[in-house]
Amino acid sequence: KPSSAASDVYKRQRMKQYLDLVQTVLDTGTWQENRTGIRTISIPGAMLRFDLQKDGFPAITTKRLAFKSVIGELIGFLRATRSAADFRALGCKVWDQNANENTDWLNNPYRTGPDDLGPVYGVQWRQWPAYKLLDADQQAQIADAQKRGFRVVSAVNDEGKDKVLLYKAIDQLRDCLDTIIKNPGSRRILFHGWNCADLDAIALPACHLLYQFIPNATTKEISLCLYIRSNDIGLGTPFNLAEAAALLHVVGRLTGYTPKWFTYFIGDAHIYENHLDMLNEQITREPHPAPKLVLSDRIPDYAVTGKYEPEWLEKLEPSDFSLENYQHHAPLTAPMAV
DSSP: OOOHHHHHHHHHHHHHHHHHHHHHHHHHOEEEOOTTSSOEEEEEEEEEEEETTTSOOOOOOSSOOOHHHHHHHHHHHHTTOOBHHHHHHTTOOTTHHHHHTOHHHHTOTTOOSTTBOOSOHHHHHHHEEEEEEEETTOHHHHHHHHHTTOEEEEEEEETTEEEEEEEEEEOHHHHHHHHHHHOTTOSOOEEEOOOGGGGGGSSSOOSEEEEEEEEETTTTEEEEEEEEEEEETTTHHHHHHHHHHHHHHHHHHHHTOEEEEEEEEEEEEEEEGGGHHHHHHHTTSOOOOOOEEEEOTTSOOHHHHOOOOTTHHHHOOGGGEEEESOOOOOOOOOOOOO
């Protein structure tokens, strides 16, 4: 077993991945325009990978991570929150501007009023709106859909043909946990946030949009691959890293698996022009060893109890999460592009 000092050196090196990504974007990226009006320097395709057992929890250490806000947002997602007011009540204010200062969203007919965000991340995670339009004479198909939880909404005449419209809300995340328990060898344990039917009715289409859990029933370890279509390296990456790693710890606790690999894929990795001062300062700082994430003992551990309690996804509170031995440099701030 490595000494504590050697372990700290190793963890510092692993946390340098983020700074290396920043430097790569600065060195090899190209300037591009985008919807926000603030230029970015961007590269296509990037990856970070953490061994959560050896590397520690991927909380940024070259500035202070807004951990309370990270966890508040995660809990809001788990509760299928669609209001910036609900996020604020959980200690997360990052949705305020998207809800109330985004001109396109303010003029969107689907916006229901102040603080409304539309069906953002958590709604898709926990209440994905699913429809089936079946021929009215296909009784076996209709019966099968009803057996799977769909309910008949209405009869429809579609281009002269009688059909039946059925609906149900799909709890994608709960389905993932159920599959981890029942069929951990499955390679289909994933959930998605990119709902094409809702893109015009939402304040911000999902950036971190595809999560895949990969349990190992032999080692009782569980890993996560996350794909992010577009990532603001200055503000978004540190936030999303910590949030997804925290989710993996929760899923592991509720299913009896120890978190192992966390692989973070980025499609468009970019730095906003008005974040350059912050990041140029950050890359001069030496990372501290990564901290440890501690989950409250009140969250049931399936590995100990043998009792499967997925309802705890909705019972979590911000106080159930804490960072142990979190050392960090002075805070750095920059405006979020909306």
